[in-house]
């Protein structure tokens with residue numbers, strides 16, 4: 001399911017929820033929605049920078065991969081629930097779709113290809129058999145974030161990648177994801193093309209696209 005909502009993705013997404021955006025491979029959340037996420041979730045920006053620094057010698061290796069981040073209760077963006085331990089905080093999901101942003105962004109065709117790869121990588125991280133997670137990330141902090149997300153949204157065995165043919169799953173069993181019009185700003189890729197990729201990859205995800 002792809003649903004369109006009007007507003008600010010950081011405000012409209014409930015607690016707990018999952019916010020998805022596209023990233024460069026430099027560990028920089030310099031502009032657009034990434035900058036807004038950095039301002040609201042300072043802990044997430046720190047975790048993201050550290051993650052990317054492991055690829056400093058060849059940042060392009062991140063292309064087509066994803067990162068799962070659990071934000072911290074002390075972040076500005078979690079202040080509504082900061083004193084309510086029973087309510088879980090937000091998660092940030094990153095798709096590495098272009099090496100650099102701005103005028104140096106990769107070609108839209110490459111951005112689209114890497115968007116699809118990164119979505120599949122994310123799908124595996126969130127829905128694979130837990131015993132296989134070590135093949136998808138060796139980052140301890142990300143591993144913890146993945147496990148926390150899976151337990152928060154009860155992504156249990158019924159939702160495993162290997163089960164059931166395409167289209168079999170009701171929307172109610174999928175993970176709700178909140179996202180802006182990814183790739184369409186600083187990464188200058190037409191939204192319709194990204195939407196096409198999302199449509200092809202909705203076996204496990206419901207997309208709530210939030211338009212400013």
Ligand SMILES: Nc1ncnc2c1ncn2[C@@H]1O[C@H](COP(=O)(O)OP(=O)(O)OC[C@H]2O[C@H](OP(=O)(O)O)[C@H](O)[C@@H]2O)[C@@H](O)[C@H]1O
Nearest residue numbers: 008009022024030031032033034101180183184185186187
């Ligand atoms: N709060 C909000 N709620 C809802 N929608 C919001 C919003 N804020 C902005 N938008 C809209 O969200 C769309 C995507 O536009 P964006 O330019 O952000 O993302 P993108 O995916 O094209 O590019 C990624 C690179 O942008 C950054 O820039 P740097 O490389 O650091 O310079 C990153 O770090 C990446 O690298 C546009 O429709 C914006 O109107």
